[in-house]
Amino acid sequence: MYTSEKAPAKINLTLDVLYKRPDQYHEVEMVMTTVDLADRIELFLSESDQIKVESDSRYIPNDERNLAYRAAKILKEKFQIRKGVIIKIDKQIPVAAGLAGGSSDAAATLRGLNRLWQLNLTMDELAAIGSEIGSDVSFCVYNSTAIAKGRGEKIIELPAPPQCWVVLAKPTQGVSTQSVYQSLKLDQLEHPDTEGMVHAIKAANYKGICSRLKNVLETVTLPKHPEVQQIKSQMLRSGADAVLMSGSGPTVFGLVKHESRAVRIYNSLRGFCEDVHIVRMLGTQQTLD
């Protein structure tokens, strides 16, 4: 028996940090959406009682440190499943990039095993289990557009944003999410207009979305990685309507309405950075403005 799942990357349209919590995590408020750059997860039922991860990527672990392995292990233990699974990961999302690649693999594994092991869990139940694996996993279970609160696990779904093109560019060096949060100066932050962003999405107001892109974690990553600011400036020079770093970085994304402009930005980044993708937001709404 076999099943497969797409595991799409996410981008942050806003990312706000409100305060540091006693559990050492930060209380956040962020608007996130998925894009059509995705890993592919294949799950094969095995009689051996083992969880096995296979992947061509040399950047991710194939053992119990893999977030997809952890997702399978949690479900197996919670529901006392006696069968095993082979998890094959076709890695397309850059690793340690701020695109939640590992979290999305874990979420896809939860959705897939829910079918393969016939657990009949709801999306809400899978998201609650996902929060035990990582802060971004609950969002990735729904694979939609949402506002995330708490440490990232409290999800309120939003309508899909208006259609547009997204150019993603990742500088070579990865970034540690933990060290970015640790270096954040909470008393010096300018906060995003999260409510305004939610209204703009609900109104399918593309310009409103562009004018409200903001991520407080840029205050840490930009000074440490000057190439992130260089890519932002280059994208704006070549015609992006708005640009932002996603998550803790270092990936930068630029938004445009027309494909030809996306291609122009893509071409202008040659020489600046190797890892560039033209993708779409996974939205279906038509733009009203």
Ligand SMILES: C[C@](O)(CO)[C@H](O)COP(=O)(O)OP(=O)(O)OC[C@H]1O[C@@H](n2ccc(N)nc2=O)[C@H](O)[C@@H]1O
């Ligand atoms: C930067 C974002 O990707 C934005 O979507 C998330 O906030 C991070 O999500 P994630 O990578 O799934 O994070 P986790 O694996 O849960 O945590 C990694 C580390 O980031 C820090 N962390 C994470 C989330 C949060 N709300 N506060 C934190 O301080 C903690 O030091 C934690 O040890």
Ligand SMILES: Nc1ncnc2c1ncn2[C@@H]1O[C@H](COP(=O)(O)OP(=O)(O)OP(=O)(O)O)[C@@H](O)[C@H]1O
């Ligand atoms: N299936 C997986 N895919 C990618 N990374 C994984 C996976 N499993 C474990 N990891 C580890 O998790 C770390 C973070 O990788 P990931 O690509 O998820 O980062 P990220 O995009 O910055 O995530 P986020 O945006 O949620 O902070 C890497 O160091 C990697 O070794």
